[in-house]
Amino acid sequence: MKKKLKYLALTVAALCTLLLCGSYYMLGYALRPEGLVSRSRDAQASYEYMMTEYPELRPWMDSLQAAGALREYYIESDRGEKLHALYVEAAHPTNKTAVIVHGYTDNAIRMMHIGYLYSRQLGYNILLPNLHGHGMSEGDNVQMGWLDRLDLLQWTATADELFGRNNGGTQMVVHGISMGAATTMMAAGEVEHGAHRQPFIKCFVEDCGFTSAWDEFRGELKAQFGLPAFPLLHTASWLCKLELGWSFGEASALEQVRKCTLPMLFIHGDADTFVPTWMVHKLYEVKPDPKELWITPGTAHALSYKDYPLEYTQHVKHFVDQYIH
Template sequence: MNKDMNKRPFSSRKRALVGFAVVCVVLLAVLGLGSNYMLRYALRPSMEHSHDLSWRFHNIIDENPQLRPWADSLQRHHALRDTFVTMPTGERHHATYILAPRPTDRVALLVHGYEDNGMGMMHIASIYHHMGFNLLLPDLHAHGRSEGEAVQMGWLDRLDVMRWMEVANSRFGHDGSTRMVLHGVSMGAATVMCVSGETLPSYVKCFVEDCGYTSAWDEFEGELHDRFGLPAFPLLHACSALCRVRYGWSFDEASPLRQVARCHKPMLFIHGDRDTFVPFSMLARLYAAKPQPKAQWVSPGSIHARSFHDHPVAYAAHVRAFVGQYISLGDSLK
């Protein structure tokens, strides 16, 4: 009888341990499936129009009809030209380039946002072309005509953009060098900020970032809450770890905020004060982190990535005034 009584507690403990183990396995399986789904949702979206450069070109012009005479002139003169480069990863990436109206060493490298392509920057291109700049509009990794498996949220993209900087400097340089501005919108702005924290050649003179986020982690945490009503822990942690294993980078690593803190070249920050997709509050954190020289312009009433659309004249004026401080606009060749 005593033997039976001694066995019961052991048997109960065993059942409890087995039950706990089963619950843990189920939770881990759910977490694994959930993080795999979320990673695919975030970094491998449908890209419905991302690969259609022609559609995006006409879409931008339709949204900004004041650009139509300029765009028609570019098309009549076959001014939009393709170029390809092989990245260190072995992938083939594409960009569109447009020569300046007159020979010059001024270059604007324009970086598009999430699920977009280089043609999505044509409205920004119009500003710089009228300022007398050569233009280079790359398609980021896995966007447009560029090869790649997944979106990189600006982090590994910074390395691709630095390669495009070399290409632009070689193509447009006079006496071996150019004077270059990098301008990005949304994820492109995050990319530009990530570039800004690297050791850069002297031909990079300044940056313009329009509605970029503080980090991929912060952006995904906000989207996880707003779209799915979920907290960051544990799904975002698992998703970030899976991204590290699968793609070689993590969400907290992709931090424009850390990168701008290391940047001592001039930067103009632009953000719409009604932006909730990349929250307007991120501007203050980014601006505070960036050492001088710097400037900012808050676009009144603008939601995400609509500052130019809402205020095209003011937008162009702020860009021209800022960039003109660091790249002379009054000459063709230095």
């Protein structure tokens, strides 16, 4: 009997160790990806990528650089980290401003196609922050938008100071893609309430954002490894809370948009399998009015602008023109 109990105890200990090791691996795989430095930190490679994928940007980008109009800005986060952004003032003075948020392992440069939309085509001031651990911002992990939402609110306040000082304050849209869209939605749940209230934000555009970090990781765990959520995801979430201060479940764009009554435009490709299209329908359903939804036919993840640049610009313009004058 004692021998059986000993074997049982050893088996349980071995399984717990295996689970803990697997959870640590998952945490590193998802939140400290090897490609983070090589992809997000490499500004030159990002610039070359954008010129190849969006050649129409080259004359605009070259003119910005020649005129010294593409500028850098740094702030310090509430956690004491230095955060970096790019910004461009509108060609003609205006209080219309767009804060544009990149996705997972991307950076501000890789959002310049959306910057082009607002700056060159709509005449807005633009600010493009690099999220924690991306681009030239400090940090060594991905926050999946949750703690980023607070950094984003610092950036929107900064943009209001930068562009509103000579214009009596700004009228602002926040526009995010993928994890940046989730960050946008998470911030949207804060700006009408309490200490984070920011009345200069008039509307939001979210493009292919996920419902929650939990849902996104659960889907990827099954798609990439064929594993169920239990128990690995639960343990990894607990470790994330212990080490990084947030859990997968609380990083919920779904719960945040429930609280947002400001206008929001939802964009999603109907061929998106990385952030499955069902997520946008769930998000749209819980979001209070006013809201709009545009599903792009045949579009994979984060490619709605690339596949439909004219229509994308028209949808965004029609939406923001209703709330920013």
